[in-house]
Amino acid sequence: MQSLTNRKIDVNRSPMTFAEKIYIPEIARGMAITLKHFFKKKATYSFPEQKRPFSSVFRGLHVLNRDEQGRERCTACGLCAVACPAEAITMEAAERLPGEENLYREEKYAARYEINMLRCIFCGLCEEACPKDAIYLSETYTPADFARKKFVYGKPDLLIPNPVTEPEAYQKALGRNVETTAEAFEKLKK
Amino acid sequence: MAEQPLFKVTIDNVTVEVPAGTTILQAARKAGPEVAPPAMCYYSKLEGSGGKCRTCLVEVSKGSDRDPRPMPKLVASCRTTVMDGMEVKNLTSERVVDARKGVVEFLLINHPLDCPICDQAGECHLQDLSYNHGASGTRYEFQRRTFEKHSLGDKIQLHMTRCILCYRCVMVADQLTGQREHGVLERGERAEISDYLEKSLDKEFIGNVIDVCPVGALTDKTFRFKNRVWFLKPLNAHRDCPTCSGKVTLWNRGDEVFRVTARKDQWGEVEDWICNECRFDKKKTSDWVIEGPREISRHSVISQNKYIGMVKPKETIDEVIGKEPRLFLDIHDVSQVNEKDRDLSLIEGPAHSTDFKEKDEKKQ
Numbered sequence: 376m377q378s379l380t381n382r383k384i385d386v387n388r389s390p391m392t393f394a395e396k397i398y399i400p401e402i403a404r405g406m407a408i409t410l411k412h413f414f415k416k417k418a419t420y421s422f423p424e425q426k427r428p429f430s431s432v433f434r435g436l437h438v439l440n441r442d443e444q445g446r447e448r449c450t451a452c453g454l455c456a457v458a459c460p461a462e463a464i465t466m467e468a469a470e471r472l473p474g475e476e477n478l479y480r481e482e483k484y485a486a487r488y489e490i491n492m493l494r495c496i497f498c499g500l501c502e503e504a505c506p507k508d509a510i511y512l513s514e515t516y517t518p519a520d521f522a523r524k525k526f527v528y529g530k531p532d533l534l535i536p537n538p539v540t541e542p543e544a545y546q547k548a549l550g551r552n553v554e555t556t557a558e559a560f561e562k563l564k565k
Numbered sequence: 566m567a568e569q570p571l572f573k574v575t576i577d578n579v580t581v582e583v584p585a586g587t588t589i590l591q592a593a594r595k596a597g598p599e600v601a602p603p604a605m606c607y608y609s610k611l612e613g614s615g616g617k618c619r620t621c622l623v624e625v626s627k628g629s630d631r632d633p634r635p636m637p638k639l640v641a642s643c644r645t646t647v648m649d650g651m652e653v654k655n656l657t658s659e660r661v662v663d664a665r666k667g668v669v670e671f672l673l674i675n676h677p678l679d680c681p682i683c684d685q686a687g688e689c690h691l692q693d694l695s696y697n698h699g700a701s702g703t704r705y706e707f708q709r710r711t712f713e714k715h716s717l718g719d720k721i722q723l724h725m726t727r728c729i730l731c732y733r734c735v736m737v738a739d740q741l742t743g744q745r746e747h748g749v750l751e752r753g754e755r756a757e758i759s760d761y762l763e764k765s766l767d768k769e770f771i772g773n774v775i776d777v778c779p780v781g782a783l784t785d786k787t788f789r790f791k792n793r794v795w796f797l798k799p800l801n802a803h804r805d806c807p808t809c810s811g812k813v814t815l816w817n818r819g820d821e822v823f824r825v826t827a828r829k830d831q832w833g834e835v836e837d838w839i840c841n842e843c844r845f846d847k848k849k850t851s852d853w854v855i856e857g858p859r860e861i862s863r864h865s866v867i868s869q870n871k872y873i874g875m876v877k878p879k880e881t882i883d884e885v886i887g888k889e890p891r892l893f894l895d896i897h898d899v900s901q902v903n904e905k906d907r908d909l910s911l912i913e914g915p916a917h918s919t920d921f922k923e924k925d926e927k928k929q
Contacts, residue, residue, distance in 0.1 A: 450681045450682055451790075452680070452681030452682065452686070452793070453792075453793035453795070453796060454681070456796070457793075457795055457796075457866065457869060465900065465902040465903070466902065467902050467903070467909065467916070467921075468790045468791070468792070468916070469790065469915065469916040469917055469918055469920065469921065470789065470790050470915035470916065470917055472917050472918060472919075475918065481679075481681075481682055482682060483682045483790045483915075486916065486918065486920075486921045487901050487902045487921070489900055489901065489902050491896070491900075493894075506680075506681050507681060523893055523894040524894060524898070524899040527896070527899045527900055529901060
């Protein structure tokens with residue numbers, strides 16, 4: 376049959392010579408390759424002592440945002456849930472009562488908000504759909520767990536700490552102390 | 566009486582024959598949804614409606630066979646009757662497209678951008694209109710007019726900020742209930758729908774004002790904030806009702822009836838008016854005879870995840886292993902959304918934090 380490309384090399388089926396039969400040169404060549412890797416730069420990080428910086432567009436665990444006065448931004452409009460290709464998001468809405476204005480930004484809010492992390496594919500479409508800047512994908516992983524039921528995240532798991540009452544926890548949750556630029560990435564690699 | 570002569574009208578190059586006295590809008594609707602101009606205030610089932618919103622403006626490029634001069638200005642198609650041989654331009658006319666964009670901008674001047682909160686979102690005519698014909702941004706820099714929200718009776722919520730003053734609800738009250746107690750007060754920019762002296766509206770058919778409202782100004786209080794319309798399943802259903810036809814659309818989630826509305830045709834108009842009892846009080850599936858899923862235009866967000874004539878593949882795993890497969894996780898054991906003993910659909914009015922708190926305390 377005519378070959379389609381000129382890259383074909385036929386297998387050499389001629390009997391081995393004496394030098395090939397004793398194998399020692401081939402073993403030495405293999406060991407040389409192995410030894411060379413001892414002195415090469417490592418391709419891995421020793422997690423968790425050393426953490427790989429996230430790219431600035433990394434999409435991790437979801438965060439429900441608050442505004443600068445600490446009120447929840449989410450108004451349960453359902454656009455994240457309708458945008459979600461994995462159907463991971465569910466919610467139930469409630470009306471804000473008089474006196475709850477310091478808790479919720481709008482007259483309607485999400486009384487229940489759940490993301491099923493087993494379904495979530497971290498595509499970030501919820502973040503794009505949100506008209507209220509309420510949901511963000513942060514720079515953290517979803518922690519691993521042994522039980523499946525731990526992966527249904529409710530509002531207590533998702534809400535960012537209140538910037539008014541817990542400013543330190545809020546700053547930590549913002550994650551601005553971690554450098555995410557390409558230079559930082561290169562620096563850490565060296 | 567002699568037989569009515571048929572008039573030939575051409576709308577966007579589509580020719581239809583309609584009886585004399587038909588309006589351009591009705592003729593265009595007969596010609597098809599592609600050429601029909603949008604209408605925010607006109608309602609074919611309400612006498613005297615139309616002529617207020619100006620979204621149905623069209624260009625008449627030829628008056629009639631006898632007098633072929635074009636009409637000098639754009640005309641409101643809902644109020645202009647056809648002439649024999651008339652030629653009308655809707656979307657093919659640049660003037661109309663431009664004028665409509667201006668009209669939408671005017672309608673949106675005082676309209677709040679609270680679609681994420683509004684219960685009408687997803688079935689709002691103003692939303693459709695602004696997506697199809699409007700500009701993407703606003704040029705308005707001043708304070709929008711605001712009103713306190715208030716209740717018309719105990720089942721209807723009025724958000725005056727969202728109102729575009731189409732007068733449809735006033736006409737429903739006038740023509741359907743026979744006795745209206747609300748109307749438009751003040752003039753110009755300050756005009757507002759109001760029931761004078763907070764009189765409650767408790768007439769038999771007053772609930773229909775919710776269905777005719779093209780925006781979210783009048784909404785159902787029994788459905789308020791309970792769910793988004795696109796997460797609900799619309800079902801055709803009927804019951805033996807002594808006061809109305811009893812033909813309705815149920816909006817279900819699972820077996821819970823979240824909302825009852827009248828059936829709407831392709832122009833968003835009610836097919837049969839329904840009474841308040843059907844609309845507000847019959848919130849159980851057992852009250853209704855369900856006919857089947859209601860067909861929703863696939864251009865609507867409501868049609869998402871609803872497939873007509875869907876055939877699910879047969880589940881064969883239990884036949885192979887000889888028993889029902891064991892579930893690793895039943896989501897209802899974990900999830901706090903849609904809990905078994907908390908029926909949002911049965912709560913009178915919108916849910917509040919108290920409805921959820923009681924539940925939380927019980928659990929602890």
